[in-house]
Amino acid sequence: MNIEEIAKMMVAKGKGILAADESTGTMEKRLKSVNVECTEKNRLNFRETLFSSNSMKTSISGVILFDETLRQTSSSGISIPELIKKSGAIPGIKVDRGAKSLAGSDKEKITEGLDGLRDRMKEYYDLGARFAKWRAVYSISSSHPSDQCIKSNAHALARYAAIVQEAKMVPIVEPEVLMDGEHTIDKCFDVTSIVLNECYKELKIHNINLKGTVLKPNMILPGASCKQKVSAEEIAKKTLDCLKKNMPKEVPGVAFLSGGQSEVEATKNLNEINKINDTNFHFTFSYGRALQQSALKTWSKSMSDTKKVQKVFDHRANMNGASTQAKWDEKLEQNFAA
Numbered sequence: 001m002n003i004e005e006i007a008k009m010m011v012a013k014g015k016g017i018l019a020a021d022e023s024t025g026t027m028e029k030r031l032k033s034v035n036v037e038c039t040e041k042n043r044l045n046f047r048e049t050l051f052s053s054n055s056m057k058t059s060i061s062g063v064i065l066f067d068e069t070l071r072q073t074s075s076s077g078i079s080i081p082e083l084i085k086k087s088g089a090i091p092g093i094k095v096d097r098g099a100k101s102l103a104g105s106d107k108e109k110i111t112e113g114l115d116g117l118r119d120r121m122k123e124y125y126d127l128g129a130r131f132a133k134w135r136a137v138y139s140i141s142s143s144h145p146s147d148q149c150i151k152s153n154a155h156a157l158a159r160y161a162a163i164v165q166e167a168k169m170v171p172i173v174e175p176e177v178l179m180d181g182e183h184t185i186d187k188c189f190d191v192t193s194i195v196l197n198e199c200y201k202e203l204k205i206h207n208i209n210l211k212g213t214v215l216k217p218n219m220i221l222p223g224a225s226c227k228q229k230v231s232a233e234e235i236a237k238k239t240l241d242c243l244k245k246n247m248p249k250e251v252p253g254v255a256f257l258s259g260g261q262s263e264v265e266a267t268k269n270l271n272e273i274n275k276i277n278d279t280n281f282h283f284t285f286s287y288g289r290a291l292q293q294s295a296l297k298t299w300s301k302s303m304s305d306t307k308k309v310q311k312v313f314d315h316r317a318n319m320n321g322a323s324t325q326a327k328w329d330e331k332l333e334q335n336f337a338a
């Protein structure tokens, strides 16, 4: 498959991406929150439980892995990327090395990981990965994001995307405007517009084939500490407007991050976006927390009851699969007894 075909598959209707690429540090936080020790065995056990569930075949188009997981072997003896491929999903790999302090700026971050990336991509391809992810983060405050943060992260995203396409893999371009803060939904709209604009300017300079990319943005939301109450309809309308205004038409689609929304909020908002989608872009999910939270809680209490954990994960994945086709509703959500 060439990169344009892979990108189309990643955002195909009815399916979306499972972001299971938490670094060991982030996984430590997640497992601690459910009182489980963060050992390599436990990380593999939880992830393998998800990757061998039924919804992998029906609702998941791809899985983003962390370096450690791409190299692990499942309990059935096949490698984790093979296990994912067997269910019809595409294995992917997070290739950035995290958001680090941006020198010269107060509190902002620059994503690192470009040095040696070309060689790492060759190895990742041989291990079975066919797409990659790089996440840039932007915070909103009265003085942020700065031009420095916007420009340096867009430049890094474009250099990453060029190296990934050279390795015949699809880059997920993820500029995440964070939800933290008191800002209004309109402020999020304005900042996201500027950030996306700058990213596509740099992607063009770096000769990226946009048909072989997937955008992973935030939805347009008010800050987590903002008092403003906003409906799912308004979130959907503003998100669609922002993307229509700033995305080149060659990009096949969008796989949203959940960014701190609850599981049901993330599903409902995506469903609303698809209800009013009047573009050729496909809108799907690439959720981490919003796909894993309930499953993680269940797993922490019943680690050996694989079926029980998978039932919880299948429900969440299938609800999100429905929302990619605007077929989700509250009734469907509740038709589930755990």
Ligand code: 13P
Binding pocket: 019, 135, 174, 257, 258, 259, 260, 286, 287, 288, 289, 290
């Ligand atoms: P969340 O959906 O938890 O925001 O994670 C998605 C992701 O991959 C962030 O890089």
